[in-house]
Amino acid sequence: MLPSSIEYYKASSVADAVGKLKANPDAKILAGGHSLIPVLKLRLNNPSMLIDLGGINSLSGISEENGYIQIGSMTTHFDLASSAIVKSKIPIFAEVAETIGDIQIRNMGTIGGSIAHADPSADWPVALLVTDSVVVTNERQIPAADFFTGFFSTALNEGEIVTGISVPIPANGTKMTYKKYPQPASRFAIAGCGVAINSINGNVSSARVAFTGVSNGPYRDTAVETALLDGADADTASKLAAENVYIREDHYASPEYRKEMAKVFARKALEVVLG
């Protein structure tokens, strides 16, 4: 549980961080560190350098601009859980933030660090997927659906750093929620389901349903979404969840159980938004 020797560099700007990262391809970005530091202590990864984004003030903060909520990548989970703008405009982000780890982790961990790490059981991807958020980097804008590419993998290029998340403010009347079934030790999701729906005259007009913890990465479940658009109720639609997808297994939950829990937590989430 002791990391090997690592050079620590506190970046002064995004350009500075990107420059360092390009000059040191095996460097790692430190963005809170609640996933990275344990990996280093277990010596599962031995980067030559840590480039800390913690000193770049412009990367922290939440603001509303032109119909979007802009979230800096170094914004902590706690800041998102307690932000008035987030609670009123994109409440699922506050709901998700509350379920992450414990108070110490929420005070140190950041949304950008979490999504760049892309743990297949992390909570944030669900919020990004059901809101059609866009990941902003130093190079480009990447729709969330394209950003998460699988097991601990993302669309980020070498030398590319997440600088923010751009969340389109949902239309009035959008109902959204996140229901999470945490593993009792890590409190990561065994299954987590986020949903966002809009209805016109009681009929579902748009539906987004996303899962984490269930497969090798977060994903939108189109079977459930289609059923909802076709008027299925929570019980019926949730039964379609997590079919035709690879289901993870670990010592705590078998694929059979995990798949069933995806359906159970889909139902719990859908009962909230349809109820």
Next chain:
Amino acid sequence: MSNKYIGQSIKRVEDKRFITGKGRYTDDIQLPGMLYAHILRSPYAHARIISIDTTAASKMKGVVKIYTGKDYEAVNGVPCGWQVNFKDGTTMREPKHPLLVTDIARHVGDGIALVVATDKYLACDAAEEIKINWEVLPSVTNAMEAMKPGAPIVHAEYADNRAFDWQIGNPKEEVDAAMASAHHITKLDFVNNRLAPNAIEPRSYIGHYDPVYEKYTLYTSTQNPHLIRLLMCAFVLGIPEHKVRVVGPDVGGGFGSKIYHYTEEALVTLAAKDLGKPVKWTSDRSEAFLSDAHGRDHISTAEMGFDKNGLIVGLRIKTFANLGAYLSTFSTCVPTYLHGTLLQGLYTTPKIHLDMTCVFTNTVAVDAYRGAGRPEATYLLERLIEVGAHEMGIDPTDLRFKNFIPPFDGVTQPGYQTQVALQYDSGNYAPVLQRGMEMLGYENFKKEQAESRKTNKLLGVGFSTYIEACGIAPSAVVGSLGARAGLFESAQVRVQPTGKVSVFTGSHSHGQGHETTFAQVVADKLGIPLADVDIVHGDSDTVAFGMGTYGSRSLAVGGSAIVKSIEKVLEKGAKIAAHKLECLVDDLEYAEGKWTIKGTDKSISFADVSLTAYVPHVYPPNLEPGLDFSSFYDPTNFTYPFGCHICVVEVDADTGKVTIKRMIAVDDVGNVINPMIVDGQIHGGLAQGIGQALLEGVNYDSDGALQNGSYMDYAMPRADDFPMFETDRKTTPCPHNPLGVKGAGEAGAIGSTPAVVNAVMNALWHKGVRDLSMPMTPESVWRAMNKK
């Protein structure tokens, strides 16, 4: 005497330093020139070292020296402290537990090399450069698998993996006959899941050698410094005890895991002398999972026979206990004398037989963990009686009342002689269950449960009534049972000239609050302010001797030794007082910190007598100066706390997740000195007992690797896993020690576990669920409910 402190919830005096982060633990100690050790551990459960090359590692930055098993071939292994014999009388198998592996690693985490460097990070870096050529051997981690023909053999010098077999109780044929006569037999297969102890402070040791005085010092996170000194000096290193000081400073929890003498203690001691500098080793959390002795790990088939009225007629148990790869200090007595002897429980069962096989496996050692054998015994009994009640359609509380041993006080009535060697000191068992049922509101609960069934809500209640043997115990008894040490306790009460009191106890506090509880006893017995008492422990150079703290023994044994010394102080003090007051000793009475001539207002204070003892100008002839007494207390029996734990659960029909709605504990731990501290002990024990039932369990994969050796995977209980605990007490004083105390440290972990499992079973019985295994993870309960 005074009555100011005993029975009061005095806030813990030690907490000021702990809650301000100022506790002084072993790893906080920095000695000049200190070096740091890292231990390279086996990644394999069973593997032969074909070659080991430390050349490159030795040249790494900061490395002072690297030791391997070959360096210790002439050194003894760490010993087992308790000899148990096979059924046929032959001595148990006791393979050498070397300080470092010489040829074959026998569990993941077995020590291979000790790297000493100027910095712990550099030591860790160098360990990665040690080159080992391994031949991986087949391994076995499960005790029952290890006893099957053809199983990999852990120690090739033996024909099979038995450490020993053992039995206790009535002759097997008598028990078989009783079972044959039974109207109903409840038979269950049990796994008592293996637990990692997880004290908050990982183990830490510093070896130090002073060449001028030719004296060693070992700082160690231990529960018993004197025992470590005895074991390390006499059994391992062969160095004289009077040249070794062992200090157990503040210690952050033990739960049993810090009783034992570990290889690393001897390693740092030898290295310190060899290198002429202090050497520190501190375990990290991953290493703790791999190298601290684990707990429990029994596999049993158990049967309880009942007659047509529900009276228990017999109990027959066959158990395989996993001892791990080597015999840890108390590993052999836990599944035998701390387990088999408790199978009487609270019941009048006339015929009992336990057939025990203790087994070597390719796992780290298994030894005492909070409760140590008694939770395993309680689990068997309380699951069997509850399942029996459900099977026979009898209320589980009625079945218990029917079978309880009738009350006995151990004073006017004799103690209760069990079928399994022990004689209980005093007991009155029905009231704890009655009180628990009252707190539960059992009749209302039954109505609520019936209502909840209509909406498919899965509510259940589970009971457990337990007894434990604590305050271990009479040296002659444990000696006759194979203990290689005595189990008394020592205490010195040193009255300072101004009447302040220093108490040196051989008990060791590592969370129990002795500095408060013991001071309450001393302050009241002497009638002086609590602040005038200092409790000193944990240093073999200041405390005369000690057997340490485990088995809920500190107050019952260590506290009694203190009382004996106080009695000597008061006896001598009275002689001084009588001389000063010019009266006879018999004319004096002692109260509120002064001796008074009966019927007068003439008195002399404790402080004045103390000063006179050290300034003996006007002094009784033929009396030595000073006021300082030591005592050794060796009890006449164990103590026998008992109680009733009741759990109410709700099972989520969708997920199988169990939520504890209520946890009720009514414990009889004898007299109570500090109710708050006892409550704290009960709460902590309940958390661990519930943790075993619902969350915790060490998993090995098919290669013998630990699957859940981190807090990301090993589920420790947390506050939000529990409701507020509801506790109450009954008091049946211990008849054979001066404080009437029985011990409270383990009760919570002993009674609670079966109550939780029984509650889940009760919630699901109507769905046909019969088989539940611990930990009752949501998936396991979901599978049981859905027959998957």
